[in-house]
Every structure is written in structure tokens, then in C-alpha cells.
Amino acid sequence: MQHRPGRRRGIWAIALLVFGVALVAGPMAYMFTRFVPVKQFSENMLPTLPVGSLLVMEKDHGGVRHGDVVTYDPAAWGYDGPFVGRxxxxxxxxxxxxxGDRTLTLNGKPLDEPYVRDGDAGAGGVAFAVSVPPGRMFVLGDNRGNxxxxxxxxxxxRGTLPLAAVTGIDSGMHEESPLMVVLGLLLSAGVCLLPLSLGLGIASLVARRRRPAEVHGPVWGATRVDVP
Structure with a gap:
């Protein structure tokens, strides 16, 4: 059975198109469903997060832990969010x-906070003593003076917020993290395959126009004339 010209290129074009779309859509769907990007506009988390930093926050987190950098809804304080804090x-x-103290105390013990700006956890001079109720959290910025x-x-x-106010936890991902590198490579491969599939599709159409399929066997309607 004779195949039409360009048929093989057309099949490859469709296959590469499907594969390319999957490579592009897969990483994007994964990122959008699991993570949310947040821009840091405030100085409250200096020096940990410079102004203008882009955070990749994990939406479906396993739970909040001590020291986590989170985005949270400050509606209970009368503000629009999200806010970023620790x-x-x-x-x-x-x-x-x-x-007058240089450190906070957590359950009666000095709290080691190497991330605090200038190492002064008491900057701002606001004294407090809070027993956090179950299901709630106490959030501070790393720049305690601002x-x-x-x-x-x-x-x-007492200044605490419900854990339900957390909208995301800093995933720690950045451009050089292994997961981001893998997702970036898959996305790049998909983007490269799309124009390749388009090129093969065009080549297939051109081949079909230029090379009509060969016909084997009798041609219906043809008249045979025998010359004596």
C-alpha cells in the first residue's frame, strides 16, 4: 500500500506537538496548583528578604513550624494582605x-534568631509576654525595628493569629534549586518542540502538494487503443 507523500512527517509533527504541549503544560500546572509567587514590598523581613524579592510560597503545606517564613492574612488586625512574617x-x-534584653525567650529559654537584622531581636523596644493559645501563632518580622x-x-x-490565616509557607525554592532546574528544563524542552512540530507539519503539507501520490493498477475511464 502506497503512503501519501509527507504522511510520515505529518505523524511526527502531531506526535511532537502533543509531547511539546505536555512538557509545557505539565510543569506550569504543577507550579500553579502547588505554589504561588509573592513579591516582598516591605522592609519588615530585612535582611532575610530584600525589598523586591520574589518568594515561591507552598500553598498545600503540611503544617506550620517554628521559624517558618509565611504569608498570612492580617484581616483580624484590620489590614489587607497578604503579609510576610516569621x-x-x-x-x-x-x-x-x-x-533591655537582646533576645526573646521561648518557654523560658533564650531564643536563637540569627536571621534578625543586626542581631538585635529586641529592636523596637516593645515588651510582651504571651502564652499562645492552641491553633494560633505569634508572628514577627526579622527587621524588629520596622x-x-x-x-x-x-x-x-494577645496579637496571635489562627493557623488558618497562613496562605503559604516559603518553600525555599529559587532558580538554582533542583526542582526548579528540572521544571525549567522540561518547560524549555517543550517550548523547543512546539516550533519543530510546526515546521514538520508545514513540510508535510508542502510535500503533499508537490508530489501527488502514485497510482498503481487500471485507471478507470481510460480507453485503450490498439494500433494495427
Missing amino acids: VVALGGDHIAYAT SQDSRFHPETH
């Missing part, structure tokens, strides 16, 4: 700061 205490903890956080809202559950 969870320093969770339900059942006692978090405190006394004026952060609108739990310290300034003692009228609302």
Missing part, C-alpha cells in the same frame, strides 16, 4: 521579651 511561637508556647506584627496587636488574642 512564626516564632505556636500553640502552647510562651513567648516573651523584656525591655515591622507591623503580633507585638502591636495585643487587643486581638
Whole structure:
């Protein structure tokens, strides 16, 4: 059976198109369903997060832990979010700061916070002592001298927020992380396959126009004349 000209190229074009779309759509769907990008516009997390930093926040997280950098909804404080902050205490903890101290205390012990700007966890000079209720958290910024956080809202559950207010946890992903590298390679491969499939498709159409299929066997309607 004689195949039409360009048929093989057409099959390859369709196969590469499907594969390319899958390579592009797969990583994008994975990123959009699991992560959300957040731009840091405030100075409250200096020096950890410079102004203008792009964070990749994990939406479907397994739970909030001590020290997590999170995005959260500050609606309980009367603000529009999201805000970015660090969870320093969770339900059942006692978090405190006394004026003049260089560190906070968590459950009576000095809290090591190497991420705090200039190493001064007491910058801002706001004294507090809070026992965090179950299911809630106490959130501070790393730039303690310039952060609108739990310290300034003692009228609302002693400044604590429900864990349900967390909208994302910093995944720690960046351009050089292994997962981002793999997703980037898959996406790039898909983008490269799309124009290749288009080129093969065009070549297939051109071949069909230029090379009509050969016909074997009798031609219907033809008249044979025998010359004596």
C-alpha cells in the first residue's frame, strides 16, 4: 500500500506537538496548583528578604513550624494582605521579651534568631509576654525595628493569629534549586518542540502538494487503443 507523500512527517509533527504541549503544560500546572509567587514590598523581613524579592510560597503545606517564613492574612488586625512574617511561637508556647534584653525567650529559654537584622531581636523596644493559645501563632518580622506584627496587636488574642490565616509557607525554592532546574528544563524542552512540530507539519503539507501520490493498477475511464 502506497503512503501519501509527507504522511510520515505529518505523524511526527502531531506526535511532537502533543509531547511539546505536555512538557509545557505539565510543569506550569504543577507550579500553579502547588505554589504561588509573592513579591516582598516591605522592609519588615530585612535582611532575610530584600525589598523586591520574589518568594515561591507552598500553598498545600503540611503544617506550620517554628521559624517558618509565611504569608498570612492580617484581616483580624484590620489590614489587607497578604503579609510576610516569621512564626516564632505556636500553640502552647510562651513567648516573651523584656525591655533591655537582646533576645526573646521561648518557654523560658533564650531564643536563637540569627536571621534578625543586626542581631538585635529586641529592636523596637516593645515588651510582651504571651502564652499562645492552641491553633494560633505569634508572628514577627526579622527587621524588629520596622515591622507591623503580633507585638502591636495585643487587643486581638494577645496579637496571635489562627493557623488558618497562613496562605503559604516559603518553600525555599529559587532558580538554582533542583526542582526548579528540572521544571525549567522540561518547560524549555517543550517550548523547543512546539516550533519543530510546526515546521514538520508545514513540510508535510508542502510535500503533499508537490508530489501527488502514485497510482498503481487500471485507471478507470481510460480507453485503450490498439494500433494495427
